[in-house]
Amino acid sequence: MPPLTDDTVYERIGEEGFARLVRGFYAQVPGDDLLGPMYPAHDLEGAEVRLRDFLVGRFGGPPRYIEERGHPRLRMRHMPFAIDLAARDRWMQLMTRALDEAALPEDVTALLREFFDGVATFMVNRGG
DSSP, rough: OOOGGGGHHHHHHHHHHHHHHHHHHHHHHHOOOTTTGGSOGHHHHHHHHHHHHHHHHTSSSSSHHHHHHHOOOOHHHTTTTTHHHHHHHHHHHHHHHHHHHOOOOOOHHHHHHHHHHHHHHHHHOOOO
């Protein structure tokens, strides 16, 4: 099997792998005291679709996110939300749980965990 790269993750887990992961993450959000209030209840389904489509395109699948929404501009899009280190850590906690539950191949899980860790840190926009 060829070495895993960002561009080959989609080949390995497909739509279903990303859908399982993102579904597992968003299943935890409404009941979370820190992250729940950041996600409007009326748009949880939309948030799930956007994250799934972003990840699919970022990791070698169809570029639906960019086709529909343009460049991700992650920091700009998340600026209205107060993301401090506590929110970053909680997001990682929920995503780590979702990664574990999704039962993706170990190398894919490791690559995604590293990606999420870096992006979550990049998104911090309050409190140094």
